[in-house]
Amino acid sequence: MERKNAWKTYTDEEIAELNDLCDDYIEFISTCKTERLCCSRAEAMARAEGYRTVQEIRSAGETLKPGDKVYAVNYGKGIIMAQLGTDSLESGVNILGAHIDSPRIDIKQNPVYEADDFALLDTHYYGGIKQYQWVTMPLALYGVVAKTDGTVVNVAVGDDPADPVFCITDLLPHLDNDQMKKGTANFIEVEDLDILVGGRPLVIDDKDESEDAKAAAKEPVKALLLSVLKERFDMEEEDFLSAELEIVPAGPARDLGFDRSMVIGYGQDDRVCAYTSLVAQLEVEEPKRTALTILVDKEEIGSVGATGMTSRFFENFMAEVLDLAGETGDLALRRCLANSSMLSSDVSAAFDPLYAAAFEKKNAAFCGRGIVFNKFTGARGKSGSNDSNAEYVAAVRRVMEEGGVAYQTAELGRVGLGGGGTIAYILAEYGMNVIDSGVAVLSMHAPWEVTSKADIYEAYKGYKAFLDLMD
Numbered sequence: 001m002e003r004k005n006a007w008k009t010y011t012d013e014e015i016a017e018l019n020d021l022c023d024d025y026i027e028f029i030s031t032c033k034t035e036r037l038c039c040s041r042a043e044a045m046a047r048a049e050g051y052r053t054v055q056e057i058r059s060a061g062e063t064l065k066p067g068d069k070v071y072a073v074n075y076g077k078g079i080i081m082a083q084l085g086t087d088s089l090e091s092g093v094n095i096l097g098a099h100i101d102s103p104r105i106d107i108k109q110n111p112v113y114e115a116d117d118f119a120l121l122d123t124h125y126y127g128g129i130k131q132y133q134w135v136t137m138p139l140a141l142y143g144v145v146a147k148t149d150g151t152v153v154n155v156a157v158g159d160d161p162a163d164p165v166f167c168i169t170d171l172l173p174h175l176d177n178d179q180m181k182k183g184t185a186n187f188i189e190v191e192d193l194d195i196l197v198g199g200r201p202l203v204i205d206d207k208d209e210s211e212d213a214k215a216a217a218k219e220p221v222k223a224l225l226l227s228v229l230k231e232r233f234d235m236e237e238e239d240f241l242s243a244e245l246e247i248v249p250a251g252p253a254r255d256l257g258f259d260r261s262m263v264i265g266y267g268q269d270d271r272v273c274a275y276t277s278l279v280a281q282l283e284v285e286e287p288k289r290t291a292l293t294i295l296v297d298k299e300e301i302g303s304v305g306a307t308g309m310t311s312r313f314f315e316n317f318m319a320e321v322l323d324l325a326g327e328t329g330d331l332a333l334r335r336c337l338a339n340s341s342m343l344s345s346d347v348s349a350a351f352d353p354l355y356a357a358a359f360e361k362k363n364a365a366f367c368g369r370g371i372v373f374n375k376f377t378g379a380r381g382k383s384g385s386n387d388s389n390a391e392y393v394a395a396v397r398r399v400m401e402e403g404g405v406a407y408q409t410a411e412l413g414r415v416g417l418g419g420g421g422t423i424a425y426i427l428a429e430y431g432m433n434v435i436d437s438g439v440a441v442l443s444m445h446a447p448w449e450v451t452s453k454a455d456i457y458e459a460y461k462g463y464k465a466f467l468d469l470m471d
Contacts, residue, residue, distance in 0.1 A: 003369040006406040006454040007261070018457040021279070022263060025456060028275050029265045030252035033159075034142045035077045035297045035307075036244075038100035038271060042079050042278050042295055046071050049282045051081055054320045064324040067286065072317050077101075077297040077307040080317045081278075085287040089322050090332050092339030092432070093290040094470045096281065096463050097309070097423055098274035098346065099299030102267035103127030103445045105134060105193055107143075107245035112237060114222040119198030123247065127300030131188040133446050138165040139195065143245035145235050153233050155243075158250040165250045166195050195247055198225040249447040261453055262367070268449040270299065272456060273345035273438040280463035291467040299346075299423055309423040338431035341392070341470050343463065344424035348372040348410050350440035350450075363411045365440035367452040370406030371462040374436035377412055379419025386424035392433040395470070403465025406458045410440070437462065 010018065032038040051069040064070060064084055071081040078100070082093070104126050111121040125131070140158025147153065158165045170188070171179050179187065201220030204213050216223035229235050235243075253265025263272075274295050281293035298308030305311065319333050327336075351364040365372040375393060378385025400407045412420055428434045439459050442450035 003366070003408040004406070005366075005368045006370050006458055007368055009406065010454075014457075018453055021276075021460055022453045022456055024279075025272070025275050026253045026255070026263060026265065029267055029271050030159075032271070033102075033140070033248045033267055034246050035101045036144065037142070038274060038295065039073060039077055039079050042081075042100075042274075043071070043073055045278065045282060046079070046081050054317070054324070057324060062324075063326060064321060070321060070324075072313075072320070074297075074311070074313045075307050078295060078313065080292065080294045080314060081281055082290055082292040082317075082321055083281070083284050083287060084321075084325065085290040087289050089290055089325055089327050090335045090339070091289070092336060092341065093292050094287075094467050095340055095342040095427070095432075096277040096293040096345050096467065097342060097427060098277050098293075098295055098438075099270045099297065099303075099309075099423065100274050100295045101127070101297045101300050102248075102269060102271065103129045103300055105129075105139075105195070105247035107141075107195070107240070107243070107247065109241050109243075111240055112222055112225065114219040117199060117201065117221055118196060119221045119225040121195040121197055123193050123195060125190055125193060126246075128445050130184065130446070131186075131190055131193055132184060134193060135168045135170040135188055137167065137447060138250040139167055139247050140250040141166060141195075141245060141247060143243060145233060145239050145243040145245075147235070147239055147242070153235060155233060155245060159252070166197050166247070168193055169196055198222075198228075200224055202227060256450060263451050263453060263456070264448050266447055266449070268439075268441055268451050269347045269444050270345070270438070272441070272451055273347060273459060276439075276456060276460040277345045277463050279460055280467055283464060284467050287467060289471060296423065303423055303426060309426045314427075334430075340430070340432040341395075341466075342424075342427050342432055342434040343396075343437045343466050344386070344422045344427065344434055345438050345459075345463065346422040346424075346436055347438045347441045347444065348374055348436075349412055349444055350442045350452075352442055358413050358417060360411065360414050363409070364413075365408055365410035367440050367442065367450075368454045369408045369440075370455060370458040371400075371408070371437055372440050372455075373407060373409045374412065375409065377419065377421050377424070377436055379421075380416060383419070384421050384425065386422075386428040386434050386436070388433065388435040392435060395433075396435055396437075396466070399465050399469045400462055402469055403461060405462040405465055406454075407462060 051071045108122045145153040202224035249266045256262035256264040284291045303309040348365040376385040376387040439455045
């Protein structure tokens with residue numbers, strides 16, 4: 001059951017549509033490198049298409065009717081959008097769910113220190129990374145600093161051409177005999193992922209005998225760094241305590257290959273599925289079943305916390321929508337959730353001929369062959385997975401075929417070699433049908449990941465077909 005390469009099927013018109021979509025996608029992942037930035041952009045795009053918040057609708061004393069568009073934001077890190085269909089909500093909705101967090105390096109709460117005429121920031125990695133991949137490359141700093149007076153300062157340094165960048169250093173090969181004896185897991189120790197951010201000391205007047213001058217004289221490079229932060233962001237060292245600062249690769253996503261058939265960029269797991277889901281949601285017209293897309297945080301660390309999929313944000317939103325639509329009560333909510341259908345929009349591991357031994361080729365995802373469906377994920381004996389039932393897989397197949405979508409099925413590598421999970425099992429706990437679906441990715445979780453433009457296009461088509469045709 002080998003699947004055709006989707007590139008062989010396209011008309012000139014489809015190639016043009018594919019390129020337009022991927023150009024917009026490249027811009028999105030180049031400028032939205034954190035979950036906050038993704039959420040903010042998604043909200044702006046939704047409002048431009050007529051979406052209003054639950055609070056706005058309630059404040060206006062309005063109810064929801066078919067065709068209405070409603071959304072909610074979760075602490076600036078997650079968003080849900082729904083367009084009401086003509087069917088009752090109690091009969092179920094069609095859901096796309098992706099995550100907008102990606103593996104990265106976070107700055108600790110008490111990070112600044114000086115060592116041998118350098119200023120550095122102490123870090124804690126986020127999600128599954130290979131430490132050695134992050135050294136000696138240009139890095140950018142994004143996030144927010146929340147101050148005790150209630151102000152929140154946005155931080156973005158490293159992607160503007162006028163900005164400096166940062167890096168994690170590595171040992172030169174002339175002196176690395178001991179380092180090279182280590183395995184890749186601890187080739188670079190996690191405690192050594194500190195960010196180099198300064199190397200110039202503050203010049204202090206010898207005649208200045210103030211306490212501030214004496215303190216600065218002890219750590220002059222740190223002192224100069226703190227003065228720069230004060231000038232640019234009006235932040236003190238204490239403000240790191242209530243900051244969320246993320247280190248990500250500097251630079252934009254790019255076309256890859258002489259034929260420009262691929263995209264290389266940071267955070268494609270899972271923003272490639274988040275973006276295509278978002279675009280599909282915003283293009284829905286007069287749905288029969290309510291169309292809903294949720295973009296969540298924290299998937300890379302277990303979907304935990306107030307902004308992860310395990311929070312009550314989704315359930316609370318659905319309760320609000322049902323109430324505004326006149327379908328009140330806990331039983332209506334339970335029926336709605338149980339009768340719903342979902343595509344867990346998350347990426348798959350693309351077959352890499354350089355590492356063929358990690359895959360079972362008949363059940364691997366290939367770049368260029370369309371959106372990938374994973375009947376189950378998990379590890380070992382499908383542990384921790386959502387295993388979709390055969391009837392639902394058949395229904396999804398029908399929708400893809402009716403929508404003219406190129407699709408393939410896959411497992412996550414060779415059995416017993418490793419494994420992973422998505423948010424699918426969390427939604428499945430409501431009793432709804434869920435299957436994982438997304439784009440195949442090369443070098444997943446690396447600072448720069450690779451996808452095929454054909455698969456991005458087919459994912460968009462697949463998500464749109466699901467929202468329009470699944471019944």
